[in-house]
Amino acid sequence: AAGVIQSPRHLIKEKRETATLKCYPIPRHDTVYWYQQGPGQDPQFLISFYEKMQSDKGSIPDRFSAQQFSDYHSELNMSSLELGDSALYFCASSSLQAIGYEQYFGPGTRLTVT
Amino acid sequence: KQEVTQIPAALSVPEGENLVLNCSFTDSAIYNLQWFRQDPGKGLTSLLLIQSSQREQTSGRLNASLDKSSGRSTLYIAASQPGDSATYLCAVRPYSGAGSYQLTFGKGTKLSVIP
Numbered sequence: 001a002a003g004v005i006q007s008p009r010h011l012i013k014e015k016r017e018t019a020t021l022k023c024y025p026i027p028r029h030d031t032v033y034w035y036q037q038g039p040g041q042d043p044q045f046l047i048s049f050y051e052k053m054q055s056d057k058g059s060i061p062d063r064f065s066a067q068q069f070s071d072y073h074s075e076l077n078m079s080s081l082e083l084g085d086s087a088l089y090f091c092a093s094s095s096l097q098a099i100g101y102e103q104y105f106g107p108g109t110r111l112t113v114t
Numbered sequence: 115k116q117e118v119t120q121i122p123a124a125l126s127v128p129e130g131e132n133l134v135l136n137c138s139f140t141d142s143a144i145y146n147l148q149w150f151r152q153d154p155g156k157g158l159t160s161l162l163l164i165q166s167s168q169r170e171q172t173s174g175r176l177n178a179s180l181d182k183s184s185g186r187s188t189l190y191i192a193a194s195q196p197g198d199s200a201t202y203l204c205a206v207r208p209y210s211g212a213g214s215y216q217l218t219f220g221k222g223t224k225l226s227v228i229p
Contacts (some may be wrong), residue, residue, distance in 0.1 A: 031215060042203065043158070045216035056216050092159065094215070100146050100165055100205070103217060105158040 002026055004106035007046050012112045013081050021076040021109045025093030031055065032074040033092040033103060034066060043090060050096065081113045086094060116141045118206055120220035127194055128228050135189040135223045137204035142182050145209040148217065149178050149189050152201045161202075162189070166209065194227045201225070 005024040013019050025032050032049045035043040045058035049068035060066075062079075067075045079086060088110050092103040117140045125195040127133050137147070140220040146165045162171045162178040164187065170179040176203055201224045205217040 033216065035217075042219040042221045043205075045218070048213075048215055058216055088155070092158075100163050101215060102146075102148065102160060102163045103215075104160060105150075110155070112134075113164040 004091055004093050004104055006089075006106040006109050008109060009107065010110050010112075012114065014114055015081055015083065017081050017113075019078045019081060019111060021075070021078070021089055021091075021111070023074045023091030023093075025072055025074070025091070025095075026095075026104055028073070029093035029095045029104075031094045031096060031101070032068055032072070032093075034060075034074070034076050035090040035092065035105075037088040037090065037108075038084075039087070046076070047103060078111075083113050086111060086113045115143075116206060116208060116218045118204060118218050118220035120202075120223050122206060122223060123221065124224040124226070126226040126228060129194060129196060131194050131227075132190070132192050133194055133225070135191070135204075135225070137187040137189070137220055139185045139187075139206050139218075141208070142185050143209045144182060145207045147178075147180055147204060147206050149176075149187075150205065151201045152203060152222070154201075158203070172207050175185050191225075194225075194229050196227045199225055199227050 019046040034046040037043040048056040052068045060081040088108045134173040149161045164180040201222040203222040205219045
């Protein structure tokens with residue numbers, strides 16, 4: 001079965017640079033979520049999109065922005081990177097047509113800011 | 115604000131033992147609860163999802179229960195195997211008609227099954 005795809009899997013950036021993370025949800029899933037997991041921490045919700053519209057917003061810094069495109073893939077753009085942005089970034093998808101709206105997670109993008 | 119707590123933070127058991135992982139949450143107004151498994155540096159694998167109207171869910175050697183009124187869930191693993199070694203996280207989704215679908219996670223229980 002198709003899973004959530006994230007690219008790149010690993011990314012190394014320097015402070016003050018910009019990074020773009022991509023997420024391709026499971027086909028026919030209409031909702032995409034972004035989470036950030038710092039070292040030794042639990043995943044923290046950043047933002048979600050339903051049918052290409054922002055549906056919920058968590059603790060996402062103003063330096064970050066995200067959008068969902070017409071093909072349902074999503075991108076998380078991160079500017080003015082800081083050392084504290086080093087984390088594992090997960091994308092998840094779900095279908096509001098499915099019972100329980102179970103969220104399926106991708107393998108994550110490991111971002112290292114040096 | 116919803117808070118999710120998992121106890122213990124770490125657990126080491128001999129192979130073959132049955133074990134229980136605990137999860138508690140402060141706001142009982144949840145839509146559902148998911149249990150995940152995470153291997154070191156890897157993604158989250160969904161194990162079980164329990165709807166707020168359900169009491170338990172089973173998948174193979176795993177059984178998850180939910181007591182929404184007391185804000186508790188348990189994950190029971192039968193006949194543990196070394197391959198079960200991982201961090202187990204529980205996460206709750208709030209019950210909200212305003213389109214709030216985010217999951218709030220606990221910090222996880224790191225399980226080590228000793229051969």
